[in-house]
Amino acid sequence: xxxxxxxxxxxxxxxxxxxxxxxxxxxxxxxxxxxxxxxxxxxxxxxxxxxxxxxxxxxxxxxxxxxxxxxxxxxxxxxxxxxxxxxxxxxxxxxxxxxxxxxxxxxxxxxxxxxxxxxxxxxxxxxxxxxxxxxxxxxxxxxxxxxxxxxxxxxxxxxxxxxxxxxxxxxxxxxxxxxxxxxxxxxxxxxxxxxxxxxxxxxxxxxxxxxxxxxxxxxxxxxxxxxxxxxxxxxxxxxxxxxxxxxxxxxxxxxxxxxxxxxxxxxxxxxxxxxxxxxxxxxxxxxxxxxxx
Amino acid sequence: xxxxxxxxxxxxxxxxxxxxxxxxxxxxxxxxxxxxxxxxxxxxxxxxxxxxxxxxxxxxxxxxxxxxxxxxxxxxxxxxxxxxxxxxxxxxxxxxxxxxxxxxxxxxxxxxxxxxxxxxxxxxxxxxxxxxxxxxxxxxxxxxxxxxxxxxxxxxxxxxxxxxxxxxxxxxxxxxxxxxxxxxxxxxxxxxxxxxxxxxxxxxxxxxxxxxxxxxxxxxxxxxxxxxxxxxxxxxxxxxxxxxxxxxxxxxxxxxxxxxxxxxxxxxxxxxxxx
Numbered sequence: 001x002x003x004x005x006x007x008x009x010x011x012x013x014x015x016x017x018x019x020x021x022x023x024x025x026x027x028x029x030x031x032x033x034x035x036x037x038x039x040x041x042x043x044x045x046x047x048x049x050x051x052x053x054x055x056x057x058x059x060x061x062x063x064x065x066x067x068x069x070x071x072x073x074x075x076x077x078x079x080x081x082x083x084x085x086x087x088x089x090x091x092x093x094x095x096x097x098x099x100x101x102x103x104x105x106x107x108x109x110x111x112x113x114x115x116x117x118x119x120x121x122x123x124x125x126x127x128x129x130x131x132x133x134x135x136x137x138x139x140x141x142x143x144x145x146x147x148x149x150x151x152x153x154x155x156x157x158x159x160x161x162x163x164x165x166x167x168x169x170x171x172x173x174x175x176x177x178x179x180x181x182x183x184x185x186x187x188x189x190x191x192x193x194x195x196x197x198x199x200x201x202x203x204x205x206x207x208x209x210x211x212x213x214x215x216x217x218x219x220x221x222x223x224x225x226x227x228x229x230x231x232x233x234x235x236x237x238x239x240x241x242x243x244x245x246x247x248x249x250x251x252x253x254x255x256x257x258x259x260x261x262x263x264x265x266x267x268x269x270x271x272x273x274x275x276x277x278x279x280x281x282x283x284x285x286x287x288x289x290x291x292x293x
Numbered sequence: 294x295x296x297x298x299x300x301x302x303x304x305x306x307x308x309x310x311x312x313x314x315x316x317x318x319x320x321x322x323x324x325x326x327x328x329x330x331x332x333x334x335x336x337x338x339x340x341x342x343x344x345x346x347x348x349x350x351x352x353x354x355x356x357x358x359x360x361x362x363x364x365x366x367x368x369x370x371x372x373x374x375x376x377x378x379x380x381x382x383x384x385x386x387x388x389x390x391x392x393x394x395x396x397x398x399x400x401x402x403x404x405x406x407x408x409x410x411x412x413x414x415x416x417x418x419x420x421x422x423x424x425x426x427x428x429x430x431x432x433x434x435x436x437x438x439x440x441x442x443x444x445x446x447x448x449x450x451x452x453x454x455x456x457x458x459x460x461x462x463x464x465x466x467x468x469x470x471x472x473x474x475x476x477x478x479x480x481x482x483x484x485x486x487x488x489x490x491x492x493x494x495x496x497x498x499x500x501x502x503x504x505x506x507x508x509x510x511x512x513x514x515x516x517x518x519x520x521x522x523x524x525x526x527x528x529x530x531x532x533x534x535x536x537x538x539x540x541x542x543x544x545x546x547x548x549x550x551x552x553x554x555x556x557x558x559x560x561x562x563x564x565x566x567x568x
Contacts, residue, residue: 033375036368037390040448043405044397046415050408061411062418101302108298120299127310129498131506131550133523137530137543138313141320144536148330172309175302233398235509236523240531249400256404256513268401275396279389 044272051265058259070262074270077261083251084267086163090247091231094170099224101171102178103216109179110186127176136240139169143241161243169241170234174227181226185219225282229275321540331536339537340545347525347542354521354546357436358505361443365451365500366493368444373455373492374485377462388456391449399446403513406442407433410514439515443504450499458492459485494561502550522546 050060054067075081105124109117127135140161145151147159158165193215197207235249242250252264321339325331344351376387394402408414410433413421420426432438462485470480508523522542529539 029371029375029379033372033387036372036448037387039368039445040391040394042409043402043445044394046405046408047397047401050405061408062413063415101305104298105302108295112295114295120303123303123306127306129502129550129554130310131502131546133506133508133526134317134543134547135310135313137526137539138317139309140530141536141540142309142313142316144327145316145320145331148327168309172305175306179302229395233395235398235400236506239527249398252398252400252404253509256400260404264401264404268397272397276393279396283385 047265047272048269051262051269053262053265055260055262058261060260060262060265067262070266074263074266077255077263079246079251080261080263080267083246083248086245087232087248090163090166090170091228094167094174094231095224095227097167097171098174098178098227099220102175102223102227103182103220105175105179106182106186107216110183110189124176124179127173128180132173132234132236133240135173136169136237139165139172139237140240161241162245165241165243166238166245166247169237170231173234173237174230177226177230178223181223182216182219185216185222189215225278232271317540318544320536321544323537325537327534327536337541339541343538343541343545346538347522350520350522350525351545351549353511353519354505354523355549357440357443357511357519357521358501358507360440361447361504362451362497362501364440364444365448366497369448369451369455369496370493373452373459376452376456377459378464388453391452394446394449400509402446403442403509406438406445407513410438410441433514434516436515436519439510439519442510442514443507446507446510447500447504450503451496454495454499455489455492458489458495462488490561494557497557498554501553505550506546 050063051070052066052068053060054064054069056062056064075084109120109124143158143161143165146155147157158168194207194211197211198204202210233249234247235253238247238250239253246254248267255261255264319333320331322335322337323331323333324336324338372391376384376391380387409416411417412431412433414433417426417430417432421428421430466488467480467484470484471477475483505521506523508521508527511519511521511524523546526539526542526546529535529542533539
């Protein structure tokens with residue numbers, strides 16, 4: 001049914017491209033879109049350009065003259081190296097845990113029909129619909145409560161907050177995103193391949209590892225990438241549960257009142273270019289795979 | 294079998310999403326301090342104090358968060374429409390550019406706006422040197438800069454769901470409207486726009502929720518008079534250690550957003566699409 005619906009639609013789009021589709025003025029929309037994209041790009045361009053600045057004084061606000069100083073010494077500021085290391089560690093650990101837990105939920109929700117499934121879908125959605133500041137604030141109240149009576153002593157104390165509590169928070173907000181991404185990937189999944197494997201004598205375990213897992217791996221990888229990028233960029237929630245531990249965004253927030261070192265722009269640019277390269281690479285690979293097929 | 298797969302993840306969400314919410318509510322009806330501990334009194338005094346002292350910041354959140362949502366829609370809709378119907382072979386490239394800001398830290402992008410809008414920055418500096426603007430003119434530290442920053446930060450959250458909704462529209466329906474003598478504008482208003490409503494709904498929520506709770510734009514681009522409720526929550530909990538009032542404020546923000554979502558869903562009639 002789905003196929004018979006999309007096929008003629010594709011044709012219709014092809015046939016009418018250019019003339020039949022009503023559009024609001026011929027040049028207005030593309031020009032407007034180009035301007036909007038420009039608006040989105042400008043701060044990124046500023047970040048990269050100002051990473052080559054040699055600022056006068058402590059604040060990298062005004063262009064002075066070109067310098068490679070920041071790029072040659074990207075961690076040359078007390079605490080910056082540690083903050084970047086902490087960010088990477090939190091991102092890696094929270095991505096691994098959230099991806100495993102979220103994929104399990106995603107599998108359960110798409111492969112089994114059981115009572116309470118609809119309710120569960122709603123519960124998974126809730127953390128994404130809650131403002132980050134409320135997530136952060138409520139986690140902090142829980143962590144504080146573990147160290148105060150009546151809870152103190154009966155549960156492990158999670159206050160003062162630090163590395164462990166940041167990790168707990170990042171896993172929590174990443175689980176829902178992983179579930180949603182994995183579920184979207186599993187929606188079009190063909191169960192008959194598994195049945196074929198079982199018919200050919202594979203047991204359930206072999207079927208899962210040899211058939212199911214490779215098939216859903218791209219979805220899991222996409223979810224892991226999303227989780228990693230959300231974790232490494234998170235500021236609002238982390239700020240509530242980090243105590244004296246610095247991640248990169250927390251470090252930037254702390255220092256920007258007193259100084260704005262050019263290294264902030266350098267690290268930001270490295271993260272940006274790394275992410276773009278990663279996406280370009282996966283796009284190229286998936287593009288090639290499609291062509292081969 | 295499904296419950297075995299579900300158990301660990303659900304336990305995590307129960308312990309670190311549901312329990313914190315309960316704890317936060319408990320603290321909002323408690324009195325005490327970090328040193329002495331908190332005692333639940335069941336009194337809603339913290340809510341009264343929060344509303345009477347920080348009504349202004351609540352209003353700012355609604356005003357600036359709402360303004361940013363409307364602006365992202367006004368900018369985002371034509372963009373999403375162009376990508377969906379006129380993107381052609383550039384569709385993926387433009388979409389990639391729309392999400393590119395996500396590859397940079399939210400905080401650094403906002404700092405970039407500080408650089409851009411600065412009194413002697415790349416925009417105002419030259420204009421002032423040419424005496425096109427008075428030397429005292431500034432944008433940074435005003436509500437305008439703050440709303441522009443909010444709009445900037447959440448624009449991709451508006452464009453993407455709008456694009457998804459528009460992309461799904463069967464072009465033949467729009468053509469049929471034309472065949473039935475609807476002008477382009479009538480076809481747009483009576484066919485395209487209603488079919489795009491789920492995207493409008495999703496995009497507005499994805500923008501409004503984080504925009505209302507934001508405190509970075511207010512702190513870096515605004516001034517003390519333009520602070521929003523997020524700034525107060527952060528100040529109460531992290532600096533004043535005033536847990537009852539901080540918790541009450543967070544709880545009210547959550548409630549306000551849930552009410553907004555509900556009213557909005559009723560008004561647009563897209564309840565079935567949210568579940």
